[in-house]
Amino acid sequence: MKKLIVIGNGMVGYKYCEKLVNSNRSDEFEITVFGEESRPAYDRVHLSEYMSEKSAEQLLLAPTNWYKENNITLHTSSLVSQVDPQNKQITTYKNEIFQYDSLVFATGSSAFIPPINGLEKKGVFVYRTLEDLDAIKSYANQLKKQGRNEAVVLGGGLLGLEAANAAKALGLNTHVVEFAPRLMPRQLDKAGSNLLVSKIQELGIEVLLEKSTKTILGDSSINGLEFSDESQLKSDILIISAGIRPRDELAKAAGITVGERGGIQVDEKMQTSEKDVYAIGEVALYNQSIYGLVAPGYDMAKVAVAQLLQEYETTMDAHIDLSTQLKLIGTEVGSFGNPFISDHSVSVITYENKLKGIYKRINVSKDGHKLYGGILVGDTSDYNTLFQLYNNSMKLPENPEDLILGSRGSNTGSAGNILELPDTAQVCSCESVNKGQICGLVEDGSCNSLSEVIDKTKATTGCEGCKPMVSELVEVTLKSLGKQVKKDICEHFSFNRQELYDLIKINKVTTFEQAIELFGSGSGCETCKPLLASLFSSIYMETANKQVEIQDSNDRFLANIQRNGTYSVVPRVAGGEITPEKLISLGEVAQKFNLYTKITGGQRIDMFGAQLHELPLIWEELIEAGFESGHAYGKSLRTVKSCVGSTWCRFGMHESVSFAIEIENRYRGLRSPHKLKGGVSGCIRECAEARGKDFGLIAVEGGWNLYVCGNGGANPKHAILLAEQLDEQTCIKYLDRFLMYYIRTAAPLMRTAAWLEKLDGGIDYLKKVVIEDSLSLATELEQEMQSLVNRYQCEWKQAIEDPQMIKRFKHFVNSDQSDDNLSFVPLRDQKMPRAWR
Amino acid sequence: MEQLLQQYDTVAQNKVINWFKAGLTSDFPANSGVCIKYKSKQIAVYNFRRVNQWYACQNLCPHKMEMVLSRGMIGDLSGIPKVACPLHKKTFSLESGESLCGDQLKLATYPVKIENENVYIGFVD
Ligand code: SRM
Numbered sequence: 001m002k003k004l005i006v007i008g009n010g011m012v013g014y015k016y017c018e019k020l021v022n023s024n025r026s027d028e029f030e031i032t033v034f035g036e037e038s039r040p041a042y043d044r045v046h047l048s049e050y051m052s053e054k055s056a057e058q059l060l061l062a063p064t065n066w067y068k069e070n071n072i073t074l075h076t077s078s079l080v081s082q083v084d085p086q087n088k089q090i091t092t093y094k095n096e097i098f099q100y101d102s103l104v105f106a107t108g109s110s111a112f113i114p115p116i117n118g119l120e121k122k123g124v125f126v127y128r129t130l131e132d133l134d135a136i137k138s139y140a141n142q143l144k145k146q147g148r149n150e151a152v153v154l155g156g157g158l159l160g161l162e163a164a165n166a167a168k169a170l171g172l173n174t175h176v177v178e179f180a181p182r183l184m185p186r187q188l189d190k191a192g193s194n195l196l197v198s199k200i201q202e203l204g205i206e207v208l209l210e211k212s213t214k215t216i217l218g219d220s221s222i223n224g225l226e227f228s229d230e231s232q233l234k235s236d237i238l239i240i241s242a243g244i245r246p247r248d249e250l251a252k253a254a255g256i257t258v259g260e261r262g263g264i265q266v267d268e269k270m271q272t273s274e275k276d277v278y279a280i281g282e283v284a285l286y287n288q289s290i291y292g293l294v295a296p297g298y299d300m301a302k303v304a305v306a307q308l309l310q311e312y313e314t315t316m317d318a319h320i321d322l323s324t325q326l327k328l329i330g331t332e333v334g335s336f337g338n339p340f341i342s343d344h345s346v347s348v349i350t351y352e353n354k355l356k357g358i359y360k361r362i363n364v365s366k367d368g369h370k371l372y373g374g375i376l377v378g379d380t381s382d383y384n385t386l387f388q389l390y391n392n393s394m395k396l397p398e399n400p401e402d403l404i405l406g407s408r409g410s411n412t413g414s415a416g417n418i419l420e421l422p423d424t425a426q427v428c429s430c431e432s433v434n435k436g437q438i439c440g441l442v443e444d445g446s447c448n449s450l451s452e453v454i455d456k457t458k459a460t461t462g463c464e465g466c467k468p469m470v471s472e473l474v475e476v477t478l479k480s481l482g483k484q485v486k487k488d489i490c491e492h493f494s495f496n497r498q499e500l501y502d503l504i505k506i507n508k509v510t511t512f513e514q515a516i517e518l519f520g521s522g523s524g525c526e527t528c529k530p531l532l533a534s535l536f537s538s539i540y541m542e543t544a545n546k547q548v549e550i551q552d553s554n555d556r557f558l559a560n561i562q563r564n565g566t567y568s569v570v571p572r573v574a575g576g577e578i579t580p581e582k583l584i585s586l587g588e589v590a591q592k593f594n595l596y597t598k599i600t601g602g603q604r605i606d607m608f609g610a611q612l613h614e615l616p617l618i619w620e621e622l623i624e625a626g627f628e629s630g631h632a633y634g635k636s637l638r639t640v641k642s643c644v645g646s647t648w649c650r651f652g653m654h655e656s657v658s659f660a661i662e663i664e665n666r667y668r669g670l671r672s673p674h675k676l677k678g679g680v681s682g683c684i685r686e687c688a689e690a691r692g693k694d695f696g697l698i699a700v701e702g703g704w705n706l707y708v709c710g711n712g713g714a715n716p717k718h719a720i721l722l723a724e725q726l727d728e729q730t731c732i733k734y735l736d737r738f739l740m741y742y743i744r745t746a747a748p749l750m751r752t753a754a755w756l757e758k759l760d761g762g763i764d765y766l767k768k769v770v771i772e773d774s775l776s777l778a779t780e781l782e783q784e785m786q787s788l789v790n791r792y793q794c795e796w797k798q799a800i801e802d803p804q805m806i807k808r809f810k811h812f813v814n815s816d817q818s819d820d821n822l823s824f825v826p827l828r829d830q831k832m833p834r835a836w837r
Numbered sequence: 838m839e840q841l842l843q844q845y846d847t848v849a850q851n852k853v854i855n856w857f858k859a860g861l862t863s864d865f866p867a868n869s870g871v872c873i874k875y876k877s878k879q880i881a882v883y884n885f886r887r888v889n890q891w892y893a894c895q896n897l898c899p900h901k902m903e904m905v906l907s908r909g910m911i912g913d914l915s916g917i918p919k920v921a922c923p924l925h926k927k928t929f930s931l932e933s934g935e936s937l938c939g940d941q942l943k944l945a946t947y948p949v950k951i952e953n954e955n956v957y958i959g960f961v962d
Pocket residue numbers: 560561562568569570598599600601602603604605606632638639641675677692693710711712713714715751
């Protein structure tokens with residue numbers, strides 16, 4: 001068997017192994033991989049997520065046993081210290097010697113450290129490996145204990161900004177220092193950079209441009225920086241992210257040709273100057289360049305595997321695309337093709353809206369036919385389309401400016417139909433998957449859903465930027481084949497939510513057990529159980545006390561679980577109106593049970609830190625004081641926010657508080673596919689932010705304007721006008737119809753805004769259903785809603801009045817003790833959970 | 838944190854030294870979990886009525902080290918009985934304790950036996 005050695009188990013080294021395994025010919029080789037890091041290859045692109053939600057395990061590209069299962073011998077924590085091409089052998093730092101027939105360098109790069117005085121001081125870091133992040137985290141924690149928190153990131157490129165974001169998230173006061181006069185100098189022009197600077201400053205990160213750092217100040221640890229213009233900046237921690245340096249030291253020592261400025265020279269076969277020795281990824285110098293992105297690295301891995309397997313015709317393209325989107329920094333940035341080109345053969349079209357913080361630029365050929373590249377800051381929703389037009393040299397629409405301005409005057413999208421892309425259009429550049437492959441798999445029946453396509457092609461598993469496009473391609477292709485895009489809720493029910501809603505109603509099913517016997521299989525799971533619970537509630541208005549075991553954990557205990565397993569308590573304060581007496585009782589309860597209190601964004605009061613066994617005791621007192629459940633834990637009506645309106649406000653047109661209270665009380669307890677929020681404003685100044693809600697009313701001359709399907713949260717959307725100048729009765733009639741129609745037809749966990757986006761015919765269709773009654777459903781919808789309204793009960797009252805129900809609020813069944821794992825730390829004058837361990 | 842976790846080791850049925858009486862079957866609601874205290878341990882016990890099985894595991898979620906798993910929802914993944922943590926919905930096999938989300942987290946599991954309407958959990962201490 002031939003011996004194959006891979007040096008480096010980073011992203012590209014791993015991809016090489018994966019491609020070889022997938023070729024089904026890996027058994028022709030004895031494969032040995034050496035990696036210097038202590039863990040197997042992980043997803044460096046998503047490294048920053050290690051600062052927040054992801055564990056090191058979750059970032060692994062494949063679990064440790066994957067290598068074993070595929071007969072790959074992986075040596076982690078094993079630095080290769082010498083390569084001897086004459087004798088075809090390598091030596092590790094432990095002086096072990098291994099022979100090879102073929103050798104692959106996938107040693108990546110390390111952070112480039114510019115020549116600055118004082119680099120040896122404590123508190124200076126780079127941002128490349130999990131270990132770097134661990135070190136940064138623990139140093140930052142030490143600093144904070146000493147009351148120091150000034151951080152500087154050296155380098156305002158893609159990685160520097162990401163590092164700055166991470167430093168900010170660690171609670172540090174962060175500055176970015178860039179040598180060039182622009183941020184992201186490789187991707188952005190001056191105007192784009194200016195806008196990005198102001199956006200980043202809004203996030204609380206300071207930016208200093210055109211600064212060249214000379215000296216790191218401080219005794220043994222850093223306490224500041226001095227620049228060449230002699231100005232200084234306070235700094236307790238420095239993260240250097242000023243570029244990369246290929247790790248070609250081994251190759252160089254072995255006499256393999258490296259470039260003048262570093263990198264192992266390779267040809268289009270990824271072959272180095274030495275026969276049977278390849279180099280791929282960030283260490284490879286191809287076409288005089290080093291490519292600091294995964295996509296070209298993955299292509300190189302593919303080519304090197306093909307060459308090893310003697311499929312000689314697979315070689316590297318001459319042109320390598322460097323289009324990128326910045327992730328994670330809280331503002332969108334994209335740059336593709338040649339973003340700067342501006343000679344006489346090119347027209348540059350730009351659009352800038354400082355108020356909204358948007359800058360767009362496209363570089364188009366003079367005849368208007370061809371797109372050379374461009375820049376998007378603040379809004380990258382057109383990135384995928386523009387990138388495809390550029391990458392496939394597609395013909396542009398008649399007025400190329402429509403591409404960034406939107407075609408004014410018509411509703412159709414500017415860039416045309418996704419199916420018009422050529423089959424060769426690369427959709428996922430990380431995994432080099434093109435449109436033809438995706439559509440082909442769906443057309444020949446090998447795949448019937450997005451997840452199957454992802455499984456087969458690995459598309460979307462890299463930077464995820466292509467996800468919307470892949471999912472749209474799958475959906476459109478399925479539709480074009482006349483196949484329904486099946487949205488089964490989970491493995492236990494092969495129905496979508498709407499089908500189950502109908503099945504339960506028609507068959508008068510009342511319990512989960514019946515439902516799974518009749519229409520499902522298995523035992524259910526955390527997806528279908530809460531979904532059915534919600535359906536039973538929407539159909540029969542049953543409270544969460546009836547089928548406790550299928551309620552989502554929060555509904556099961558009628559409270560929101562918090563980070564340490566305690567709960568928060570949010571009584572309803574309809575419309576945000578509350579009497580002084582009630583405010584006092586809330587204060588008294590919170591004081592008695594030592595709860596942290598806060599005014600919520602929904603105009604009510606949240607009390608945190610209640611233990612499971614305390615919940616009924618707290619509610620007993622609250623109910624005594626006239627409160628009821630606020631359903632803050634449920635996928636149900638939350639709040640109807642109000643402004644003071646004409647009762648007090650000098651501009652108020654109608655009584656917005658009274659109307660908000662009426663509406664909140666009407667729909668309280670109503671469970672729905674996702675949570676529901678409303679707002680009522682007394683005039684068009686809109687102080688209740690009604691257009692940011694699922695339904696909103698705004699007082700106007702002659703009545704109320706009714707808006708629907710707005711959203712705050714992750715994807716803010718303004719609600720859209722459904723009808724104008726309605727009287728209150730008609731408002732409620734339309735709201736009944738609208739809400740009930742949404743409850744019947746939406747997918748699980750789909751807010752009204754997303755639902756409207758998916759609704760064929762959009763708002764015009766919805767108007768027909770709600771106002772013109774085009775489906776002849778209006779009476780039925782109204783009656784259904786009325787019967788739900790009539791059957792409302794406060795589920796907390798129900799729970800505390802029934803000794804059987806109350807049993808579930810106990811930490812232990814066999815002891816009256818409480819959770820001994822809990823501990824709180826002081827926070828200002830209150831308390832909070834201790835940090836996660 | 839290590840100390841907390843170290844208390845919990847899977848106990849095989851044939852190694853049990855002490856069958857601890859945790860309560861009456863009627864104390865354990867059908868198709869959901871509750872928590873019991875045994876010495877310094879917190880153990881989640883599930884009465885999986887739908888398949889007539891009982892399961893027990895540590896109450897401590899190894900993801901963020903909180904005592905919450907008994908409050909998680911149970912169900913199955915292709916026939917493997919599982920529990921979903923109420924905090925971030927990580928799921929674990931109730932049979933092997935292994936994570937079903939592709940990470941390395943793992944739960945200690947304990948044998949359960951029912952005799953004369955009594956629920957016993959098996960320990961080695
Ligand atoms: C307490 C509160 C923050 C505060 O301190 O002010 C809050 C807290 C939570 N919000 Fe919120 N949201 C709160 C107002 C809001 C608002 C503002 C509003 O309602 O006017 C929004 C934006 C408006 C909107 O929803 O469109 C908001 C958008 C979200 C979202 C994003 C929803 C989306 O469609 O993108 C989530 C996540 C989700 O629901 O999936 C969320 C989820 C959560 C959860 C439930 C997260 C969780 O699962 O633990 C938090 C629970 C806190 C608790 O245990 O009590 N919260 N959340 C606010 C409670 C209002 C209330 O009185 O009920």
